[in-house]
Amino acid sequence: MKKIRMICIPAFLLLAGCGHDIPDPEVKPKKDAIHFSIPTTATVQASLSDTEKDGLDVRYIVKGNKVFVECKVKDYSFREDSKGKVGKIVVEMNGVMKEYASAAFVMEGLKPGKHAIVLSVIDVASKTPKYKKSFQVMIKE
Template sequence: MKRIVQFNILLFLLAGIISGCQKDLPKHETKLKIVSMDKLSYFHSEIVPVYKQSLKEIPSLFVHHEIKGKQILVECIINGVSFRESDHSKQKIGKMIVWVDGKKNSEVTSAAFIIKGLSPGVHKLKLEVVKLNNEPYGLTKEFIVNIPR
């Protein structure tokens, strides 16, 4: 009996919350705003499509990592450098060197990869973007990971 009363109270509160939220729906906008082409051309130099990068772009590196058991999933966003040797749309082609505890671990040619085989404990990782001849671009990220036992 006590469970039925609790269920009915919960059901009543839930119905009140759902019905109360329906009154605050936004109104549709009906006014259109038309901008002439000559005004758009003023802003044309500031509009850059997301899918197309400039060849003069300054390279940058953003790294996100996640520890899953004894594996580290690494995702990188690298602007201005391509890992594909056949990519002729960009002048800067490179690879990434992975350092673990100050020692070169591997070379990677993809923006997402998994690091396996680390022993339990704290490790210092360094990712360095370099040219194909190992000349540095000056893009590095260092971070600490703790592999659980």
């Protein structure tokens, strides 16, 4: 009986102490955020994780004529209601620029061939670029 108390009382205190301090998720869903999934039957042409110590981690997957991109940016959020620094992503590809307000997005309708992509994280408040990465993708016919 004494052993049961010695096990149950600390376990109860541990569970009771952690029950009310549940952390909020870091990323909350946003109405206009882009959500995508890759079908499990599809074959992936190429993927890459480009990690450096500069605060920007870019991962992408090429599938057909689409490029699925996910960015992790140090010290920046892409949510407008964030209390910290707010950023946006500007992608330049083949001379065309497009802005994204989400850390994950899909570039669709790419023509076959090699495409140079330059991805920049812009601070929304100061309108200055903070991080920049460039990579190339090859779209097969």
